[in-house]
Amino acid sequence: MDSGLHLVAGLDWGALPQNLILAIGLGAVYALIALGYTMVYGVLKLINFAHSEVFMLGAYTALFTSYWLGFSPEALQQASRESNWLNLLMMLLASMVFCAVVGVIIEFFAYRPMRDQPRIASLITAIGVSLLIQYGGALVLPVSPPPSINEAVNPYRGSIPVQLIAQNPALAAEAAKAKEAFDVADAAFQEQMKAERSEFDLSPRGLELRTAKQVAERNYRTVRKKAEDSGRELSIPKGQMIMFGTTVMLMAVLTWLVLKTRTGRAMRAASHDFDTASLMGISVNRIVTITFIIGSALAGAGAMMQATFIGTPLTTFYAVSLGVKAFVAAVLGGIGNIPGAVLGGMLMALAETLVVWMGKSEWKDAIAFVILIVVLLFRPGGLLGSAKVEKV
Amino acid sequence: MSKPVVLDLKDATIRFGGLIAVNKVNFNIHEGDLFGLIGPNGAGKTTCFNLITGVYTPTEGDIFFKGNRINGLAPNKIAARGICRTFQNIRLFGSLSVLENVVVGGFLRHRTGLLSALAYLPPAIHETAALRVQAMELLEVLDLADVADVRSRDLPYGKQRRLEIARAMATGPELLLLDEPAAGMNPNEKEDLAETVRLIRDNFGKTILLIEHDMKFVMNLCEKIVVLDHGEEIAQGPPAEIRNNPKVIEAYLGEAV
Amino acid sequence: MNWPIRIGSIVLAIVVCFGIQYLATTMLKSDGQRLVALAGLYVTLAVSLNMINGITGQFSIGHAAFYCVGAYIAGFVSLRFFQAQPLQPVLWLVVMMVLGAAAACVAGFVVGLPSLRLRGDYLAIVTLGFGEIIRIVIQNTKELGGAYALDKIPAIREIWLVWLLAIVTIAVSRNLLKTARGLAFLAVREDEVASSAMGVNVTQIKVTAFVLGSAFAGAAGALLAHYETSILPTTFSMDVSFIILTMVVLGGSGSITGSALAAVSLFYLPEYLRSQPPVSGASLAAAVIVIVAVVAVLRRIQHHYHGTVAKKVGLYIGSIVGGVVAKLILGALFGLIPAFAKASYTGDKLRMVIFAGTLIIVMLLRPQGIFAHHEFSWTLIRRLYDKVRGKGAQGAPA
Numbered sequence A: 001m002d003s004g005l006h007l008v009a010g011l012d013w014g015a016l017p018q019n020l021i022l023a024i025g026l027g028a029v030y031a032l033i034a035l036g037y038t039m040v041y042g043v044l045k046l047i048n049f050a051h052s053e054v055f056m057l058g059a060y061t062a063l064f065t066s067y068w069l070g071f072s073p074e075a076l077q078q079a080s081r082e083s084n085w086l087n088l089l090m091m092l093l094a095s096m097v098f099c100a101v102v103g104v105i106i107e108f109f110a111y112r113p114m115r116d117q118p119r120i121a122s123l124i125t126a127i128g129v130s131l132l133i134q135y136g137g138a139l140v141l142p143v144s145p146p147p148s149i150n151e152a153v154n155p156y157r158g159s160i161p162v163q164l165i166a167q168n169p170a171l172a173a174e175a176a177k178a179k180e181a182f183d184v185a186d187a188a189f190q191e192q193m194k195a196e197r198s199e200f201d202l203s204p205r206g207l208e209l210r211t212a213k214q215v216a217e218r219n220y221r222t223v224r225k226k227a228e229d230s231g232r233e234l235s236i237p238k239g240q241m242i243m244f245g246t247t248v249m250l251m252a253v254l255t256w257l258v259l260k261t262r263t264g265r266a267m268r269a270a271s272h273d274f275d276t277a278s279l280m281g282i283s284v285n286r287i288v289t290i291t292f293i294i295g296s297a298l299a300g301a302g303a304m305m306q307a308t309f310i311g312t313p314l315t316t317f318y319a320v321s322l323g324v325k326a327f328v329a330a331v332l333g334g335i336g337n338i339p340g341a342v343l344g345g346m347l348m349a350l351a352e353t354l355v356v357w358m359g360k361s362e363w364k365d366a367i368a369f370v371i372l373i374v375v376l377l378f379r380p381g382g383l384l385g386s387a388k389v390e391k392v
Numbered sequence B: 001m002s003k004p005v006v007l008d009l010k011d012a013t014i015r016f017g018g019l020i021a022v023n024k025v026n027f028n029i030h031e032g033d034l035f036g037l038i039g040p041n042g043a044g045k046t047t048c049f050n051l052i053t054g055v056y057t058p059t060e061g062d063i064f065f066k067g068n069r070i071n072g073l074a075p076n077k078i079a080a081r082g083i084c085r086t087f088q089n090i091r092l093f094g095s096l097s098v099l100e101n102v103v104v105g106g107f108l109r110h111r112t113g114l115l116s117a118l119a120y121l122p123p124a125i126h127e128t129a130a131l132r133v134q135a136m137e138l139l140e141v142l143d144l145a146d147v148a149d150v151r152s153r154d155l156p157y158g159k160q161r162r163l164e165i166a167r168a169m170a171t172g173p174e175l176l177l178l179d180e181p182a183a184g185m186n187p188n189e190k191e192d193l194a195e196t197v198r199l200i201r202d203n204f205g206k207t208i209l210l211i212e213h214d215m216k217f218v219m220n221l222c223e224k225i226v227v228l229d230h231g232e233e234i235a236q237g238p239p240a241e242i243r244n245n246p247k248v249i250e251a252y253l254g255e256a257v
Numbered sequence C: 001m002n003w004p005i006r007i008g009s010i011v012l013a014i015v016v017c018f019g020i021q022y023l024a025t026t027m028l029k030s031d032g033q034r035l036v037a038l039a040g041l042y043v044t045l046a047v048s049l050n051m052i053n054g055i056t057g058q059f060s061i062g063h064a065a066f067y068c069v070g071a072y073i074a075g076f077v078s079l080r081f082f083q084a085q086p087l088q089p090v091l092w093l094v095v096m097m098v099l100g101a102a103a104a105c106v107a108g109f110v111v112g113l114p115s116l117r118l119r120g121d122y123l124a125i126v127t128l129g130f131g132e133i134i135r136i137v138i139q140n141t142k143e144l145g146g147a148y149a150l151d152k153i154p155a156i157r158e159i160w161l162v163w164l165l166a167i168v169t170i171a172v173s174r175n176l177l178k179t180a181r182g183l184a185f186l187a188v189r190e191d192e193v194a195s196s197a198m199g200v201n202v203t204q205i206k207v208t209a210f211v212l213g214s215a216f217a218g219a220a221g222a223l224l225a226h227y228e229t230s231i232l233p234t235t236f237s238m239d240v241s242f243i244i245l246t247m248v249v250l251g252g253s254g255s256i257t258g259s260a261l262a263a264v265s266l267f268y269l270p271e272y273l274r275s276q277p278p279v280s281g282a283s284l285a286a287a288v289i290v291i292v293a294v295v296a297v298l299r300r301i302q303h304h305y306h307g308t309v310a311k312k313v314g315l316y317i318g319s320i321v322g323g324v325v326a327k328l329i330l331g332a333l334f335g336l337i338p339a340f341a342k343a344s345y346t347g348d349k350l351r352m353v354i355f356a357g358t359l360i361i362v363m364l365l366r367p368q369g370i371f372a373h374h375e376f377s378w379t380l381i382r383r384l385y386d387k388v389r390g391k392g393a394q395g396a397p398a
């Protein structure tokens, strides 16, 4: 109880909104990866362990595209460059296309031949493909030192300040006054400094002025903090907004595709009952291919945005834990369920961010699983999924 | 009617969402009965079995076995009380051999502990041997002895149905529930099966409740019949009565009676 | 029960264990000895996971967690109390194995509980999650070394004990399968609904399988801790769980023989490759292309050729030989391209690539695992021999 109160008291409630903003960006990435897992699972009932490696390849594609666009370390050393949105779009498309191709190849060579086999055999194949890409990739891709996308390629680096609560006017005025006082004291001290030998060897007058300046500065700091704490300002990184916007857009397209098109209907039919769907004349191979194209392209989009806007040093192994978490997110939302994947991804990011905000960042990776286990024990089919009751 | 009541359904009801799959069904079975449960497809017959064997719990009503309420008990507890069943959509232990399937049925009569099995000590060895012998005897009865070592998945359909019965018999039940045991069999096989079912009742002293689609088969075999339609019990009585019951004829209209 | 044979095989097992120890210590340096010990541990891990996964059909992919629990508990206790206790080191090690097993049992019980409500992939991801949680908890416990190693564990290196544990694990699995009780475990794997209708207490069986499987993994952990003297949370990462799972499936899910042999081979494969000379890019590229082609051809023969068994085997061998020749030619051709010829890859870099490739190839060609559901027995070998020879002798196809 005591420690609980202590914990609550120690929280920086003021920083909460800023953290929530960050969670949205991360959640978008998780959601994009989780969608790939969920779609493939929906149709093939396969945990596509290689999905995180597709994601990883997407990040490398974005990296190489940025090099090609002139943002390689060598090129940037010679001349600094300005970027624009077109570059970002090219990177995004390159990642999406490349990932889609990789996804289709993996499906064709590794999963399709396994389709009639026990599921555990496909699962081991998936693990094999995943390891193959990780270690095989490390043979040919740059891994040490791990490269990362130069932030110069992102023209939207700043943040947009948003005032949530205005500062208390009285305090703000006081702060302004304290600043004036500090400026005056500082100016006087600087003036005196010109005549002095050094900052550390002052005449009595110099000492006096320095003390005055320090007192004014301390006072100003305290008052300013008070004024700031009375109000609240958020800074929304532009990159996060782009990530979130793009994710919403892709999601809208996906929803339209699944709900409104023939292909989407066939996809839903196949995920409902594979065998019946094929009896009904749905070309299952085509549907599976399309599923892999969409799922992998979404992972590509997520990878490009994560690598560009959040930024990470890339190795061929870097997506493993992201992948596991995204998969957990998909299960959390109810695997096979598209809105579930988005919900799961967002929740996962939220939980992680909150754990970090509470100052327990060392537990960040555990929280995903704790939530998962708790949810599954109460809702065995995930949040939006329904556990299938076996007909006897 | 001096024989005691074995199974007694009192207003047994189950809902799946809006659907009432079994609606206030009442019937009771006496010791040694060969009882038929019939009705058109989707009438709720299998669901009735699921209620009796504890796969589902009735939403309303009660089920008594030899005077004790059994609804809400776990399926394995109900099996231990002495009710065992076969499945309409055959559920054998596919990659086990025919004999092994029946040995698993004998699990209930299992007395030795896990440690004995893990260390392969004499109690476990003797018990396993005894269960195998008993299983083999049952296979003889059901005419499966020659395929004892075949993987059950590889058996032809008719034999799989027989194996289901053998496996259920191995649990040593007092009440045996057979869910469409003759489905997919040809007339000759059906004839044999009817013979076997009678034999099980007469020589082994089991009480039998069976679901069957083939009216002729049921009418010839069973002494008393309950008819379900849309989850409701519409008739009950000896075959001769049921055959001429207008409600039953209506329910089956369109299907060959 | 045949007591002479029984006692004979127990004695034989112990002799074999000491034989392994003797050979390892006389013929190998400490690196090699360590590999022999680790291989034994992996046999225990694979065979014990097979109890949960293969025999009982509970899809557990977090087996390293139990290994981890056993290692940390035993390591921690040993670190504190080894100096002050009166037992011989070997006896102490046995006590620690029991302790590790007991601790892992508790963990296994807790992880087994969700299996009562969850099936298949959902259960899998929960077992994985438990594994990760346990690892992270250790990472955040200062007393256990936190993210750094728990080190200075007293070194008690008994290779014979490692292999004895492996043999005991195998024997216990084998015994279980020979009894009626063991069949109930298989029945749960095959069909839970039917099992419970036959009076099998499915709940009890599932939890028993988890507890039993994790106990052996925990004992293996205790041995590991005292062999390595220093353990890290990352020693027990998800990858280790996957590798153990792979051993089980590759050997043939449910087959004890398969699990044990796959454990040894899959453990040694990367270690063997580590010390191999580097290969050129040309050779590697040629190998990749040829392997893909040969696997495709083998699959075609497997599924579309309906001749006699002997002819089929002939075709298999033919395509493999053809592949080897094609690889040599292609490798020489690629060698003409300077970029290919210059690139060179060490065995250490390639070993995991080859490991992964092996998994995929085996699964593509034999999805039921090398041994499928079979166990090693002389009758099996006789049957195989008869099949190849007998059908071959019948000659002309219909």
Ligand SMILES: Nc1ncnc2c1ncn2[C@@H]1O[C@H](COP(=O)(O)OP(=O)(O)O)[C@@H](O)[C@H]1O
Binding pocket: A389, A390, A391, B016, B019, B021, B039, B040, B041, B042, B043, B044, B045, B046, B047, B048
């Ligand atoms: N678990 C379940 N969930 C929902 N509906 C069910 C379930 N089990 C059975 N039903 C429904 O109950 C009705 C009766 O089914 P059943 O008992 O199998 O019929 P039958 O008489 O052919 O054996 C059917 O409409 C079936 O769809």
Ligand SMILES: [Mg+2]
Binding pocket: B045, B046, B047, B088
């Ligand atoms: Mg039915």
